[in-house]
Amino acid sequence: MIEKNTELKIIEAARKVFLVRGYSGARMQDIADEAGINKAMLHYYFRNKDKLFESIFSESVNNIRDIFSQSLNSEKEIDNTLINFIATYSEFIKNNRYLPSFIINEMQQGSEMVEDLFKKNIKMYPIEFIKKLKKEQSLGTLEKYDPLQIIVSIIGLCLFPVLAQPVLKILFDYDDNKYDKFLTERVAFLQKFIIKGLKK
Amino acid sequence: MIEKNTELKIIEAARKVFLVRGYSGARMQDIADEAGINKAMLHYYFRNKDKLFESIFSESVNNIRDIFSQSLNSEKEIDNTLINFIATYSEFIKNNRYLPSFIINEMQQGSEMVEDLFKKNIKMYPIEFIKKLKKEQSLGTLEKYDPLQIIVSIIGLCLFPVLAQPVLKILFDYDDNKYDKFLTERVAFLQKFIIKGLKK
DNA sequence: GTCTATATAGGGATAGAC
DNA sequence: GTCTATCCCTATATAGAC
Missing domain, CATH: 1.10.357 (Tetracycline Repressor; domain 2)
Known part of the structure; x- marks a missing residue:
């Protein structure tokens, strides 16, 4: 099993969380957990919650x-x-x-x-x-x-x-x-x- | 104009805010503002956000x-x-x-x-x-x-x-x-x- | 019943080591 | 690029005066 790159993992996790919970209900921690990484990585790849949301x-x-x-x-x-x-x-x-x-x-x-x-x-x-x-x-x-x-x-x-x-x-x-x-x-x-x- | 009692004012304000923003998007402060009272009153009448949400x-x-x-x-x-x-x-x-x-x-x-x-x-x-x-x-x-x-x-x-x-x-x-x-x-x-x- | 002030927790964001 | 630790603001909730 080839390891997906981190950005893709984040996108997929964010998609899952945002689509069900919406912007206000989504937690960065949940997205990090879903992606199997830590919160800091989310901010490294997508500066903040807004930017991540925008892409989804x-x-x-x-x-x-x-x-x-x-x-x-x-x-x-x-x-x-x-x-x-x-x-x-x-x-x-x-x-x-x-x-x-x-x-x-x-x-x-x-x-x-x-x-x-x-x-x-x-x-x-x-x-x-x-x-x-x-x-x-x-x-x-x-x-x-x-x-x-x-x-x-x-x-x-x-x-x-x-x-x-x-x-x-x-x-x-x-x-x-x-x-x-x-x-x-x-x-x-x-x-x-x-x-x-x-x-x- | 007869002054509505506080509980009713809270209900009406909560309805307005919850229906548009949903549970996670609603802010107790917004509900208080909409009702023209302060946050403490919300908790006096409805113990917490959950209880207020439940009634709406x-x-x-x-x-x-x-x-x-x-x-x-x-x-x-x-x-x-x-x-x-x-x-x-x-x-x-x-x-x-x-x-x-x-x-x-x-x-x-x-x-x-x-x-x-x-x-x-x-x-x-x-x-x-x-x-x-x-x-x-x-x-x-x-x-x-x-x-x-x-x-x-x-x-x-x-x-x-x-x-x-x-x-x-x-x-x-x-x-x-x-x-x-x-x-x-x-x-x-x-x-x-x-x-x-x-x-x- | 109603207010102000404050405690406490939750969650987004950053610093800095590796 | 990835992690841990921590900052700090926001939002819920409570204490206590009036």
């Missing part, structure tokens, strides 16, 4: 942006674009449970630093997808809903069960396995439900 | 539960039940923006205290609504989806735009007014979209 937050925003544009901008026609997006995006979110709530929460705090980092990194506006929607709407195959309402709905339908996972698990009395099954089955459900909801 | 978290869970069961358990048939729920629930969430993310986030931390409080207060499982869905499904008027998938979808469609508000405002370049309009228009959109998606 930025990469998180980039990850969300990449998977989003990558899975939405397909050359296929509308049905397959939707089916493909729902599957790809759901899979990504399932494997990155804490990403959405992390970003949403930090943004909610309204700190300048976070908002600037977000603006700097995000740059995504699904123009191509909106064009595709509008074309179908004018052809009369899709209901004439506001494209942004549609997009927020699709993303929300994929994200919400992962965002609210800790709450929903208790409400439904589902263990990890059952909830995982719920998420897996959800993909097919969403593909059908969304397309039916949009079609004229 | 509990009332938050109760609020969510009340509005949920209240707006879902109507005597009407399925279409009107849905239309009524979407309108009532959306309105409530709009007026209580921070409630959902507060509960979801604290639950994500996985502390025993929070999880116990949640379990103790929540007790909601929409049995009547599920019955109503299943009846329509067996009559062939609704698609035979898993009722829990349906419920998670409806709630998610209402909650997500409020949960993700700080992110979506930036993505869409919407100011407060435009976003408010977006949320208002969303109700009618959701009523149509959801019913179309569910109908056979």
Whole structure:
């Protein structure tokens, strides 16, 4: 087993701690423990907590942006674009449970630093997808809903069960396995439900 | 103007601070300032930060539960039940923006205290609504989806735009007014979209 | 009940040896 | 580059006067 370099170990540990606990809940000591080093090293590599946080937050925003544009901008026609997006995006979110709530929460705090980092990194506006929607709407195959309402709905339908996972698990009395099954089955459900909801 | 009693002032201030900043981000000093008193008073009325937090978290869970069961358990048939729920629930969430993310986030931390409080207060499982869905499904008027998938979808469609508000405002370049309009228009959109998606 | 002053702990940051 | 020891500020909590 090759020993990973320290900077990488720190990044991975910081990612784990920040994504679950958030900026204010994260402890430098916890990150050091998770990385198997001491606190001083954190400051040696990343001057302070803010700088370390910035690097984690930025990469998180980039990850969300990449998977989003990558899975939405397909050359296929509308049905397959939707089916493909729902599957790809759901899979990504399932494997990155804490990403959405992390970003949403930090943004909610309204700190300048976070908002600037977000603006700097995000740059995504699904123009191509909106064009595709509008074309179908004018052809009369899709209901004439506001494209942004549609997009927020699709993303929300994929994200919400992962965002609210800790709450929903208790409400439904589902263990990890059952909830995982719920998420897996959800993909097919969403593909059908969304397309039916949009079609004229 | 009648002077509110101190305990009430503390509760209101704590609510404001905890809901936005969360447990770890909240400062007793900020709560004292918001209430217009000094820190010592917080400890006089609520022994410590944990106790104060508990009372806010509990009332938050109760609020969510009340509005949920209240707006879902109507005597009407399925279409009107849905239309009524979407309108009532959306309105409530709009007026209580921070409630959902507060509960979801604290639950994500996985502390025993929070999880116990949640379990103790929540007790909601929409049995009547599920019955109503299943009846329509067996009559062939609704698609035979898993009722829990349906419920998670409806709630998610209402909650997500409020949960993700700080992110979506930036993505869409919407100011407060435009976003408010977006949320208002969303109700009618959701009523149509959801019913179309569910109908056979 | 309400205040000021202060104790105590927690956590981010630095100095300095190796 | 990595460690130990320590600094020092911040935040919670308490003591005690009024």
